Amino acid sequence: MTTVAAFEIDHTQFLDPQGEAVKALPPFAADTAALVAMYRAMVLTRAFDAKAIALQRTGKIGTFASALGQEAVGVGVATAMEGDDVLVPSYRDHAAQFVRGVSMVESLLYWGGDERGSNFAGPRQDLANCVPIGTQVPHAAGAAYAFKLRREPRVAVCLLGDGGTSRGDFYEAMNMAGVWRLPLVIVINNNQWAISVPRHLQSAAQTLAQKAIAAGVEGRQVDGNDVIAVRQIVGQALDKARSGGGPTLIEAMTYRLGDHTTADDASRYRDAESVREQWTFEPNLRLRRYLARIGAWDKEREDALQRDCAAEVNAAVDAYFALPPPTCDAMFDHLYQTLPDALEAQREEARKFAPKGEPQ
């Protein structure tokens, strides 16, 4: 018997849970201001999540999916990307989206039940949130194909969850990306839970990163609670993709500290003790500890940042509330580039029965 194939999956961590560097940090981490900006983005996301959940509880927005505990994945991914790369997100990726320039008002609009929330003023070519699990991976592969065909130095970056890696779409798209050597980076936010289904019931594979191997794609694992590690490994994958080296799959190990969404009650399927334990690994605390260790952070700055973020979130909420509601025409306006004649009568019917006083 001879071995015809073998594989290894590396795992990268720079900061341990105490915020201590376990090895030399990558060059970008020498820029303290950049690290503080990343920390700010993580804190802002957490403040937004807390506010959004409160808004849902009081009926001001609809169901909301918090990113609590997974801030480092989104912020690490987005800070590694170039502006004209394209982000292809799932529905839990506002940490990345905010760094990319999606506004909190747009996110509130989206979760508040208004399509205008996906008309990003900032990253015009980023895809909108993808709700059907894993179906966005082929979109990212298709966008990457367009970049490659046009010889553009751009990369498509796809985010999905651990549950999404059980979907055929994920395998199929990664397989195509491998064959066509596409400029694609797929990042798995492995938060250990697909609603109530834990990671070990999702797949018998030792790592999710190794799912890349069968597609001839490089697979790597990273500590998803270590934003420096996420940014570094995603950055390497982006460089590789941009220089024609093809796709990479990155599994970011993190934990969903909150419920799946506001419609979920995680106490039904996991015990509080295990969640409490996970709080010791959470990403914001880790980076804060590191910043404090190097003398770049203290209580005063933390208090100021918290105040700042709360004010920014509150301003976004005010701006969201100040927007007029959509008119019933919005159902028809962008269904096709030009509304077909066949739909005119239906639009008229909707107008006729729209609530009185609604602006047309």
Added chain:
Amino acid sequence: MAEINLVEAVNLALAHELARDPSVVLLGEDIGVNGGVFRATVGLQARFGPERVIDTPLAEASIAGVAVGMAVAGLRPVAEIQFTGFIYPTLDQIINHAGRIRHRTRGRLACPLVLRSPAGAGIHAPEHHSESPEALFAHVPGVRMVIPSSPARAYGLLLAAIRDPDPVVFFEPTRLYRLYRQAVEDNGEALPLDVCFVVREGGDVTLVSWGAMLQDTLAAADALARDGVSAEVIDVATLKPLDLPTILESVAKTGRCVIVHEAARTSGFGAEIAAGLAEQGLTSLLAPVQRVTGYDVVVPLPRLEPQYLPSVARIVAAARKALEYA
């Protein structure tokens, strides 16, 4: 002007658009080196290169999904699904994404893709190679559903589909691929989408059909004419969005309507047309609307295929029934 069959017309339209617009790409299983199992894409990879005429891995859901991503990123992908029996995995991408992207981003992003697929029965093909699932796609908001009925129509409608800014599902009737030749000029002129074509004028009864069944419907019109019945024949061509006014106008003249399609009857697209006539054309009708369709059964294997497909005799009988009402 060259006389070509329908599959050659498809090839001609694809070549025209590949040459005209560098953002057009083709993708699908066996479409490159092999030129497609029906040879619809023959010669195109040699002419336009493997980057633009792409042999994909065997994965229908992601052929559609990758086409969505290409379209959103500014390409004009024309994806081929080898047979409609294998098109069902694409429904997720077409329903959940292709038909929604423009709407859900308020026009920020668009999805100008074409999903081509050979459709229909009558070529003695194996299981899963003879289906007509056009009603499934016609049900999807934000999508167009187009079926040509002749080489010229295939050329002009496919040009229009590729140039359309929104997703188009384009079924090519396999039975017509090589049935007959027609003069088609490669002039790059698209036919209008969203329009039903009156292909034969008449005053006694309106026969409505699309795709391969148009041949049998026209033959039925000939048979009726021999008995002095003047049938108007409409080729629906674009099922979604439906040009109901053209059908209503015809029925206003004839007062009688027979709808012919080869897909199963229940929730087939004929039901939509019949409902439209009931809603908006009832006062024109002198007789109940007749449907001549495939039966509500699994499309049979080739031995029973002729008995499944609506025949000229069945169409003529339905027209006669409609004419019985005074």
